[in-house]
Amino acid sequence: MSEEIGEILVQADDLQHRIRAMAEEIARDYEGKDLLLIGVLKGAFLFLADLMRHLDVGCEVDFMAVASYGSSTESSGVVRILKDLDAPLEGRHVLIVEDIVDSGLTLQYLMRTLKGRGPASLEVCALLTKPSRRTVELPVRYTGFEIPDKFAIGYGLDYAERYRNLPYVAALVLTDD
Ligand SMILES: O=P(O)(O)OC[C@H]1O[C@H](OP(=O)(O)OP(=O)(O)O)[C@H](O)[C@@H]1O
Ligand code: HPA
Numbered sequence: 001m002s003e004e005i006g007e008i009l010v011q012a013d014d015l016q017h018r019i020r021a022m023a024e025e026i027a028r029d030y031e032g033k034d035l036l037l038i039g040v041l042k043g044a045f046l047f048l049a050d051l052m053r054h055l056d057v058g059c060e061v062d063f064m065a066v067a068s069y070g071s072s073t074e075s076s077g078v079v080r081i082l083k084d085l086d087a088p089l090e091g092r093h094v095l096i097v098e099d100i101v102d103s104g105l106t107l108q109y110l111m112r113t114l115k116g117r118g119p120a121s122l123e124v125c126a127l128l129t130k131p132s133r134r135t136v137e138l139p140v141r142y143t144g145f146e147i148p149d150k151f152a153i154g155y156g157l158d159y160a161e162r163y164r165n166l167p168y169v170a171a172l173v174l175t176d177d
């Protein structure tokens with residue numbers, strides 16, 4: 001099997017433009033609130049960094065690492081926590097920051113787990129959404145771009161841990177040799 005970078009799904013400029021607009025909307029909504037951003041590693045690290053840079057409102061950040069894809073383009077269906085949060089969520093206004101909502105299984109797991117910890121509010125901000133692949137419907141308050149049913153790489157998203165460093169989002173092309 002050989003792999004290559006296929007068509008660009010979201011250009012680097014468009015990513016930055018949209019992320020700035022998302023940050024402005026979030027800042028308006030959370031004015032005067034105790035906002036805690038939760039970055040979902042590894043995929044969300046670039047998006048979170050760019051989003052936070054433009055967020056003109058007091059906030060804190062924490063991280064969780066979860067994985068369910070491994071070296072496949074399909075979810076294993078089993079979401080594992082690799083790193084948990086450092087601090088409790090009780091009474092905090094929590095915003096989960098994700099790179100992509102695909103099947104929705106990761107987010108379902110995170111929402112269930114974090115809701116149980118008593119946050120004052122719990123919302124989701126996802127850079128990408130792939131609605132055609134959704135198996136569980138969940139409310140995503142802030143969404144960057146809707147993408148087609150293609151495995152996306154770049155800007156934090158990986159295939160077998162590679163391609164996270166691309167400044168744009170592209171489709172992965174796998175070919176049988
Ligand atoms: O909606 P889903 O089908 O659950 O897919 C979305 C999740 O899958 C990816 O994580 P992955 O398990 O690849 O871990 P990674 O972020 O470390 O790459 C991605 O970063 C999301 O967290
Ligand atoms: O399209 C995708 N690309 C990379 N990682 C992912 N995790 C869920 N969907 C994807």
Ligand SMILES: [Mg+2]
Nearest residue numbers: 043069070158
């Ligand atoms: Mg991955």
